[in-house]
Amino acid sequence: MTNSIIQIRNLCQSYHGQEVLHNIDLDIERGEFITLLGPSGCGKTTLLRLISGLESPDSGEIIINGHDVTQVSPQERFVNTVFQSFALFPHMNVYDNVAFGLRCQHVAKDEINERVIAALEMVKLEKFIHRKPNQLSGGQQQRVAIARAVINKPLVLLLDEPLSALDYRLRKNMQMELKALQRQLGITFVFVTHDQEEALSMSDRVAVIQEGNIEQLGTPREVYEEPNTLAVAKFIGEVNIFDTEIIEINNDDLTVNIEGRTLTLKNHKGFRADQKIYTLLRPEDIKVWDESEVTDTSNMLPAVIEEVIYKGSLVDLSIRLPSDRIIYATEFFNEDDDTLNYVHGEKVWVEWYPGWEVILPHED
Amino acid sequence: MKTNILFRRISINIIWLWIGLFSLLPLLLVFVTSFLSQGTNQFISYHFSLHSYAQLFSPLFLEVFARSLCFAIVTTLCCLVIAYPFAFILARLKTNLKPLLLLLVIIPFWTSSLLRSYAVVILLEANGPLNSLLIHWHIIDKPLQLLYTNFAVVIGLVYSLLPFMIMPLYANIEKLDQRLIDAARDLGANQSTVFAKVVLPLTMPGILSGILLVLLPAMTMFYIPDLLGGAKSLLLGNLIKMQYLAARNWPMGSAVSIGLTVLMGGILLIYWRFTSRRDRQALV
Numbered sequence: 001m002t003n004s005i006i007q008i009r010n011l012c013q014s015y016h017g018q019e020v021l022h023n024i025d026l027d028i029e030r031g032e033f034i035t036l037l038g039p040s041g042c043g044k045t046t047l048l049r050l051i052s053g054l055e056s057p058d059s060g061e062i063i064i065n066g067h068d069v070t071q072v073s074p075q076e077r078f079v080n081t082v083f084q085s086f087a088l089f090p091h092m093n094v095y096d097n098v099a100f101g102l103r104c105q106h107v108a109k110d111e112i113n114e115r116v117i118a119a120l121e122m123v124k125l126e127k128f129i130h131r132k133p134n135q136l137s138g139g140q141q142q143r144v145a146i147a148r149a150v151i152n153k154p155l156v157l158l159l160d161e162p163l164s165a166l167d168y169r170l171r172k173n174m175q176m177e178l179k180a181l182q183r184q185l186g187i188t189f190v191f192v193t194h195d196q197e198e199a200l201s202m203s204d205r206v207a208v209i210q211e212g213n214i215e216q217l218g219t220p221r222e223v224y225e226e227p228n229t230l231a232v233a234k235f236i237g238e239v240n241i242f243d244t245e246i247i248e249i250n251n252d253d254l255t256v257n258i259e260g261r262t263l264t265l266k267n268h269k270g271f272r273a274d275q276k277i278y279t280l281l282r283p284e285d286i287k288v289w290d291e292s293e294v295t296d297t298s299n300m301l302p303a304v305i306e307e308v309i310y311k312g313s314l315v316d317l318s319i320r321l322p323s324d325r326i327i328y329a330t331e332f333f334n335e336d337d338d339t340l341n342y343v344h345g346e347k348v349w350v351e352w353y354p355g356w357e358v359i360l361p362h363e364d
Numbered sequence: 365m366k367t368n369i370l371f372r373r374i375s376i377n378i379i380w381l382w383i384g385l386f387s388l389l390p391l392l393l394v395f396v397t398s399f400l401s402q403g404t405n406q407f408i409s410y411h412f413s414l415h416s417y418a419q420l421f422s423p424l425f426l427e428v429f430a431r432s433l434c435f436a437i438v439t440t441l442c443c444l445v446i447a448y449p450f451a452f453i454l455a456r457l458k459t460n461l462k463p464l465l466l467l468l469v470i471i472p473f474w475t476s477s478l479l480r481s482y483a484v485v486i487l488l489e490a491n492g493p494l495n496s497l498l499i500h501w502h503i504i505d506k507p508l509q510l511l512y513t514n515f516a517v518v519i520g521l522v523y524s525l526l527p528f529m530i531m532p533l534y535a536n537i538e539k540l541d542q543r544l545i546d547a548a549r550d551l552g553a554n555q556s557t558v559f560a561k562v563v564l565p566l567t568m569p570g571i572l573s574g575i576l577l578v579l580l581p582a583m584t585m586f587y588i589p590d591l592l593g594g595a596k597s598l599l600l601g602n603l604i605k606m607q608y609l610a611a612r613n614w615p616m617g618s619a620v621s622i623g624l625t626v627l628m629g630g631i632l633l634i635y636w637r638f639t640s641r642r643d644r645q646a647l648v
Binding site for chain 2: 052053054073074075079080081083085087088089090091100101104105148149152
């Protein structure tokens with residue numbers, strides 16, 4: 001018995017001769033919160049619709065709970081979807097919307113009543129039973145959509161950008177509620193979003209999808225800190241990318257040329273001397289020193305402060321290198337450090353802890 | 365700006381004048397006439413009388429009314445059964461065939477319906493295309509009497525009124541959100557449940573206005589029973605025409621007209637009550 005609730009094998013789908021999904025392989029584990037993350041048009045919603053059965057694939061198979069459901073219609077799959085626009089039935093009140101799935105299964109009336117009330121209590125909407133969807137706020141409609149889906153006790157709950165129609169503050173609240181709900185119900189959640197912050201903060205695992213391929217599958221931390229490809233690194237968070245030339249390899253140390261300076265990096269991935277590489281650095285991994293603070297500048301880059309953006313708990317800096325290239329750094333305020341008073345035009349030294357950088361080979 | 369307001373005032377007033385002169389005034393005349401009595405030398409004599417309205421409840425009139433209603437209901441149901449799938453397929457078509465098909469539905473609007481009724485006469489004649497085809501296929505061996513039957517009247521009515529059923533249904537179904545159908549299927553509904561619980565209720569405003577647009581004219585299109593029913597099947601429209609032109613009983617014809625107008629008003633009122641503002645706006 002495998003621990004995968006959904007197994008996707010060699011899934012391909014195209015529209016009008018254009019391939020939307022290329023050979024997707026994905027195992028979704030029982031009870032996990034997995035996010036399909038990618039820009040719009042990358043195929044993530046198509047993948048979700050294939051899992052729900054609303055579309056059937058050109059080739060490949062989908063196995064849910066050990067059964068091949070590739071040719072099975074949506075009403076016979078034990079999955080339910082929370083749609084992007086909620087898709088609540090406008091002619092039914094909240095109660096009838098939530099009861100819809102159970103009525104389709106011909107559940108006894110008393111049991112329907114009990115379960116609908118329980119589901120509405122769970123999403124704190126028991127007072128709105130008789131309202132029509134257009135008499136509810138966006139957040140309330142969202143809750144009805146969630147109640148309507150989870151009441152059927154699906155093996156997997158599919159969520160298609162369910163928060164994108166909500167405003168910022170509501171979205172933050174719903175993120176936490178969804179996460180809590182998933183923990184409480186123990187249902188596997190497959191969440192689709194283009195918002196990387198949402199993906200990182202909610203998921204157990206993230207599948208980064210680009211142009212119909214899963215570029216990387218891993219925990220939010222892996223995806224953020226150890227991106228497999230430049231595309232993943234660029235899509236998730238800010239990143240500074242340096243074209244890097246390897247000068248010498250000494251055991252674990254790489255001596256490289258970055259922006260005309262000779263620096264020493266860690267060779268975690270066993271690069272060879274003839275390889276072309278990129279060095280990737282997240283803004284928060286970059287440290288910016290005032291000229292007066294440093295004595296040994298051998299492993300640093302000289303730079304000039306271009307712009308300072310104060311953000312409360314942190315400060316974003318854009319820094320100009322001698323090559324005129326702009327890089328970004330984020331510095332966090334620290335109680336016992338009052339030196340974060342950067343001004344435009346100030347000369348600084350830039351460095352990072354050796355080993356915090358990510359090195360990727362050129363993709364040719 | 366000033367000319368703009370002036371233009372607006374003038375154009376609105378022209379419309380009011382038009383409606384008043386050609387719609388409200390004639391109706392008022394009919395209304396007044398219905399309360400007068402039949403004249404001997406003139407069409408009407410100026411004596412107040414409720415005689416015409418009393419006549420409305422005579423068995424003869426009630427029979428004509430019942431028959432008209434029956435024809436209208438059968439016609440409406442036939443139109444609905446034909447138009448619904450047609451409008452549904454039309455609305456869901458994704459190809460550029462859609463404008464062309466819509467045009468084909470609308471073209472008959474521009475043709476005189478009298479002319480189109482003559483076309484039906486030719487189709488249904490004893491040696492017309494329909495009978496020839498049926499004989500050719502050996503389904504029948506001698507021509508059927510199709511013309512001058514109730515069947516022919518219903519065919520004529522359905523043919524003339526079908527576009528009035530298709531258009532509001534199309535307008536309604538086209539706005540139907542595919543995501544709601546997806547949601548219903550996702551929640552475990554089979555095809556018939558999706559139709560009965562989601563599609564049908566959401567297209568009900570279209571169905572209702574289609575019924576209104578077909579049912580009311582179906583009771584009064586006098587030339588179709590005249591041409592296709594051979595004046596054997598008397599409908600309300602024929603009755604009104606006869607009262608005016610043959611029997612020369614203008615007050616009677618007016619009373620029937622007013623009675624019909626009140627009935628239509630009643631049906632519209634019911635429709636108004638049972639549809640929301642949004643439903644009605646969706647049809648415009």
